[in-house]
Amino acid sequence: MAPPPAPAALPAVLHLLRFADLNLTRWDACVAASPGAPPYVQAWWLAAAAGRWAAVVELGPAGEYRSLLPLPTKRRIRGRVGYQPLFTQQLGLVLTPASQQRELADYLAIIKNYCHSFYQQLPPAARPLPGLPPPFTVAERLTYHLSLGPATEVLRQGYAADYRRRLRRNHELQAPLTVAAADNLDELLALFLSYRSAEHTGLRPRHYAPLRRLWAAARARGLAELRRVRHPATGELLAGALFIRYDGGLIYLFAAASAAGRAAGAPLLLLDEAIGRHAGQPGQVLDFEGGSLPAIGRFFANFGARPVLYPALSF
Structure with a gap:
């Protein structure tokens, strides 16, 4: 009797994870597997610059992080604010070869529902940024x-x-x-x-x-x-x-x-x-x-x- 077929792998999905729910070992593995990831997205850098942060994370079938978008936030009277930490030039989307969610707009749609306002600088490789969902706008910075x-x-x-x-x-x-x-x-x-x-x-x-x-x-x-x-x-x-x-x-x-x-x-x-x-x-x-x-x-x-x-x- 032939063995039953292996179950199909579950598709990778995006989740908003607060800091208490982040697995920093998986975080570091994701960053290490991302070609050209900016140094500022490493967990040790974010811990020093922001202390705590949330993230939009693409989870694979085994719970591995296939991609992530760091999201440092602060609480303000009008709501949660996504911000760029001091002494941290760029953050942005971290993709690995295993990622199936490669459109920045999908990550931003989650952020829009989580934050009252948002500001984040991305690495040069992110230019240009087509198809940004409203109300996001983009400006150019120079290094x-x-x-x-x-x-x-x-x-x-x-x-x-x-x-x-x-x-x-x-x-x-x-x-x-x-x-x-x-x-x-x-x-x-x-x-x-x-x-x-x-x-x-x-x-x-x-x-x-x-x-x-x-x-x-x-x-x-x-x-x-x-x-x-x-x-x-x-x-x-x-x-x-x-x-x-x-x-x-x-x-x-x-x-x-x-x-x-x-x-x-x-x-x-x-x-x-x-x-x-x-x-x-x-x-x-x-x-x-x-x-x-x-x-x-x-x-x-x-x-x-x-x-x-x-x-x-x-x-």
């Missing part, structure tokens, strides 16, 4: 990318002439400025807050807690690179920067420089040193994480970086 595939000297040839000249002049000084590893993020934050008030940034000192958590979490995983430049005679902190490594390259997450540091070209030295350490890695990029402000965009472009648009969804 800059520098390919780290070429060798250091080749990349430096792509710098603006003035940048190459300033690097050469610093090298010729009797006591040149140098970049060194650091381990005190609070010192860098204090420098930043000394000239960037809440009026400029819209952020209070408490809003930098996620940055401290990200620094600690990335450092514990060997992914954080904190660098600083001090005055060679006085030891005064002139500038510093926090970089985060990920599979696709390097993120320029946070930086600060005093007026004296900017005048001496310390931010230029910090980025040149990072580029030099990571050059010669095909397929890797340095994401400058910004550039919408013209002056900042010009600064990044002078390293040979190219502008990259990414979408921001909201309703």
Whole structure:
């Protein structure tokens, strides 16, 4: 007697899962199986930046996560708000080869019924976004990318002439400025807050807690690179920067420089040193994480970086 046929596999379906219902082991497996997933969707990053979050998840027959859309939320008087966590440039839809639900609109339809309002930035690969359901709208944001595939000297040839000249002049000084590893993020934050008030940034000192958590979490995983430049005679902190490594390259997450540091070209030295350490890695990029402000965009472009648009969804 022939054995009965195996039952047909159940189709994958989308579910809205609150944080208490998320399986973070399955989450990490889904992200790891997603080609080109942005680093910000990793569970450890979201835990540091948002604490708790919900998600629209595509569940397979065995309960595995075949795709997911992270959904950090906050409670407000008028209802639940989907938001973009601080120090988290992009989130968006994470797809794996096993996914059967590949249309972003299907995920957004669930979010629309869960949130009173919503804002989320997606990776560049999400552009363009056809068929968005109302009331979602899309706007363009700008960052800059520098390919780290070429060798250091080749990349430096792509710098603006003035940048190459300033690097050469610093090298010729009797006591040149140098970049060194650091381990005190609070010192860098204090420098930043000394000239960037809440009026400029819209952020209070408490809003930098996620940055401290990200620094600690990335450092514990060997992914954080904190660098600083001090005055060679006085030891005064002139500038510093926090970089985060990920599979696709390097993120320029946070930086600060005093007026004296900017005048001496310390931010230029910090980025040149990072580029030099990571050059010669095909397929890797340095994401400058910004550039919408013209002056900042010009600064990044002078390293040979190219502008990259990414979408921001909201309703």
